[in-house]
Amino acid sequence: MNLKTIHISNMPIECHILKGRLESEGIECYIFDENLVWVHPFRSVAIGGVKLMVPEDQYDKAKQVLQAIQDVNLVDDAGSYAMEDAVNGAMEKEDEILHIKSILRHDPELLDQPEKIEKKLISTKELEDLITAEKQFLKLSQRDKTPSIGELIHELTDFNFDVLKNLRPNPTEYYLEKEDVENFTHQKKDFGIVSCPHCASTNVRFDDAIDYKWDIPYLFFSLITMVPFPPIRHKYHCFNCGKDFKVKHHSNQNNS
Structure with a gap:
């Protein structure tokens, strides 16, 4: 089998990442000279770097995949697509x-x-x-979801402590699915998009406030308990600009 070098790098990990991507497309890949570079990194240039090689008859397909990566595109059997789109x-x-x-x-x-x-x-x-x-x-x-008295007594006397299963009787996937839809409803009530009034980003989440934690109730409860009290106000937090904000009414308007 004739091999042809398709990529050279001074970092073996880069070749391994590309190798995984090419193998996902059914392309055989081989990495040469990586052990020497791992042991003596400063000799990488002297030996010509780490080589990623593919069979000669798969070279063109591999080149197309790597070019798509460079162009930030996705490639499948139907064609090439802009990754952002x-x-x-x-x-x-x-x-x-x-x-x-x-x-x-x-x-x-x-x-x-x-x-x-x-x-x-x-x-x-x-x-x-x-x-x-x-x-x-x-x-x-x-x-x-409520266990009977008999079930509780039976499970409590069982050394396997299976009574804990009554706390979450449904599969884990059920709760994950429930949380996803509830978060979506909070985020897009009436199916409108909530955006940040400061930067117009829609990368926001309704949760504990961050910017507003140093308010009077926060300090009051912290002094009483002698420990920092967790945030007690819920607002939208923008992960783009880091600001917290309130939305008076969930609506189809982008800004409230």
Whole structure:
């Protein structure tokens, strides 16, 4: 098998990262001279660096993948896409999925009326799968989570301490799914986007305040307890500019 060098670097880790990317495309990869560079990093230039090599008949495909990485593109069998456009498209699709889930949880009757659900980005098959998953979620949410006295006595006398399972009787995925949709509802109430009034970024989250923790109630409780009291006010926090802000009314307006 004839090998051809496709990338040279003074850092072995860089070759390993590219090797993993190429192998994900079904391209065989081999790294040469990395051990010498690990032992004697300053000899990397003298030996011509660490070489990433691929079979000669796969060189053109590998070159295309590396060029796409350099151009910040994504490549698949259908073609090449700008990574930013692909990521934005995926985020818009995920927002639509969370939007539909939020609607279904506010109006479960729509589970049996999929034709009334508006969709733009997801396919009919994806909507069917989503509805199936939401029906299962609804069943789990309606489960009786209160153990009987007999069950408690039995589990408490069991050395395996299985009584702890009654604290979270549903699968972990149920709670993760529940939290995702609840956060989406807080973030985009009435399906409008909350943006920061300081920098207009939409990278915000409704949680404990950070900038407003040094207020009178905070200091008062800290003095009484003699320990720093945790933030007690909830506001939106912008991860772009670091500011906290309040939204008087959740609406479709970008700024409040």
